[in-house]
Amino acid sequence: MTLPLTSEPIPRQWDRRGLPAWTYHSPALFDLEREHLFLNHWQVAGHVSDIPAPGDWLAFDLLDERAVILRGQDGEIRAFMNLCRHRGARVVEGAQGKCRGALVCPFHGWVYNLDGSLRGVSRPETFGEGVDKAAFGLKPLELEIFGGFLFLRFRRGPQPSVAEMLAPYAADFQAWQSGNLLPVDVAGWSADLPVNWKSVRDVDNEGYHVALAHPSLQDLYGRDYRDLYLPGGLHVSYGFYGDRPGRRWSVRNYVRHSPVREGLPPHLQRTWAYYGLFPNTVIAFTPESAQFYHDLPVSPGQTRLTGRLYRLANEDRQTRAARYLAQRIDRDTSAEDQQLSIWSNESMRSDHFEGFHLSDLEYGLRRHHDQLRDLLPVMREDHAPPESQIPALNDELLCARTGQA
Ligand code: FES
Ligand SMILES: [Fe+2]
Incomplete structure (x- = not known):
């Protein structure tokens, strides 16, 4: 299979150890991750089709911050603090x-228009001079739509716009007609895991x-699975299936029912494709469905996995059957991965754990860890620094790198 995207080569020699174990359970480092990785990086929160009509909204909570994404009377989608x-x-x-037409705060009944502006307060005469409506609208957040998916961030950060960042994915997303998806009946799912988000x-x-x-995945596409490392830290994985019927019931039936979608380029026709977004998100497509999933950190040792599922707008019976089978394979896969992340995370506490020893097939971890070390250079420390010194040490390392010491 010839691919339009070309992977960066994997060097012959590279440091195969991965991040040191302490980075998987340090509360001080977790606080730095909150500030420098999560609140200021783009997060996907849904799809335009999740909120098709004025007044429809989606909520998105992350690490004590909370957003609401709302479609206004004018049809525009905006994001605000849900506060x-x-x-x-x-x-x-x-x-x-x-x-209907307005958001009414359940505490004392302040009313906001669907564009976030304050419409009115209850008992305005009790506020002295009154409440300046222009000054008390919901706080807006940055929102960007890419391929129909809704991205927001709580603060500006080092990433450029989503369109610029994900430009290498644009042709594939267009081919998948990602803007045309519809949510499936029960769109959202979540699972709480007792692990650090990095273990997920x-x-x-x-793909090792x-x-x-x-x-099941091995049966489906294990003979031709490829990881592509693209500029800007992007990571795409393709699994090609259909070269044989499949031994397992769900795979065999999936391969039989899965539609050949006219209009998809050859590299996507019988393909499960996964598009990574640093630091914690994947958007995935199969010929009959799409989803995004991400690991949302809750605490150093707790992570909430969540995702949403989508289907084609013009789904016929055969395509629906294939989608159910794909979801079944995916559900098993996700349960298997959750167990693996628990074991991996547990080992970080063991005195006998000496770090990873990664294969070339695990180079994706190395790249992810490099991006993390770049933003938070304290992660380069092999041994855990004293907790109270981690923020200052990180600042020092950042300053030393930029020559501003
Ligand atoms: S907190 Fe919303 S009206 Fe009081
Ligand atoms: Fe997996």
């Missing part, structure tokens, strides 16, 4: 919903484990 300007209550409750990423960032750990 009432009176005393900080949530203006919408839950993961997803619909409001470490499992997901390589597919042969043993994922019998």
Whole structure:
């Protein structure tokens, strides 16, 4: 299979050890990750089709920050802090919903228009001079739509716009018609895992484990699975299937029902494709479905995996059957990966763990770790620095690198 995208080569010699164990359970490092990796990097929160009509909203919570993405009366989609300007209550409750014409804060009844502006407050005469409506709208957040997916960030950070960052994915997303997807009936899922978020990423960032750990995936596409390392830290994986019927029930039936989508270029026709977004997100496509999933850190030892599933707008019966089978294979795969991430994370506490020894097939971990070390150079320390010194040491290392000491 010839691919339009070309992978950066893997060097002959590279440091195969991975991040040191302490980085997987340090509370001080976790605080730095919150500041420098999560709140200021783009996060995918849904798809335009999740909120098709004015008043439809999606919520997105991350590390004490919380957003609401809302379609206005004018059809525009905007993101705001889900935080009432009176005393900080949530203006919408839950993961997803619909409001009629306005958001009404459940605490004291302040009312916001669908463009985030403050419409009015209850008992305005009790606020002395009154409340300046222009000054108390919901706080807007950056929002960008790429291929129909909704991206937001809580603060500006080192990443450029999503369109610029994900430009190498644009042709594939267009071929997948990613803007045309619809949510499946029960779109969202989540699972809480007792691990550091990096242990989830470490499992997901390589295909070396597919042969043993994922019998269904191995049966489906294990003979031709490729990781592509693209400029800008991007990482795409393609699994090509259909060269044989499949031995397992779900795989055999999937291969039989999976539609050949006219209009897809050859490299996507019988392909499961995974597009990585640093630091914690993957958007994946099969010929009959799409999804995104990400590991959202909760604490150094707790991670919430969440994702949303989508289908083609013009789905016929055969395509729907294939989608169900794909989801079944995926559900098994996800359970297998969750167990692996738990074992990997546990080992970080063992006195006898001496670090990873990575294969070339696990080069994706190395790249991810390099990106992390670049932003948080304290992760280069082989041994755990005293917790209280981690922020200062990280600053020092950053300054030394930029020559601003
Ligand atoms: S906190 Fe929203 S109205 Fe008081
Ligand atoms: Fe896996």
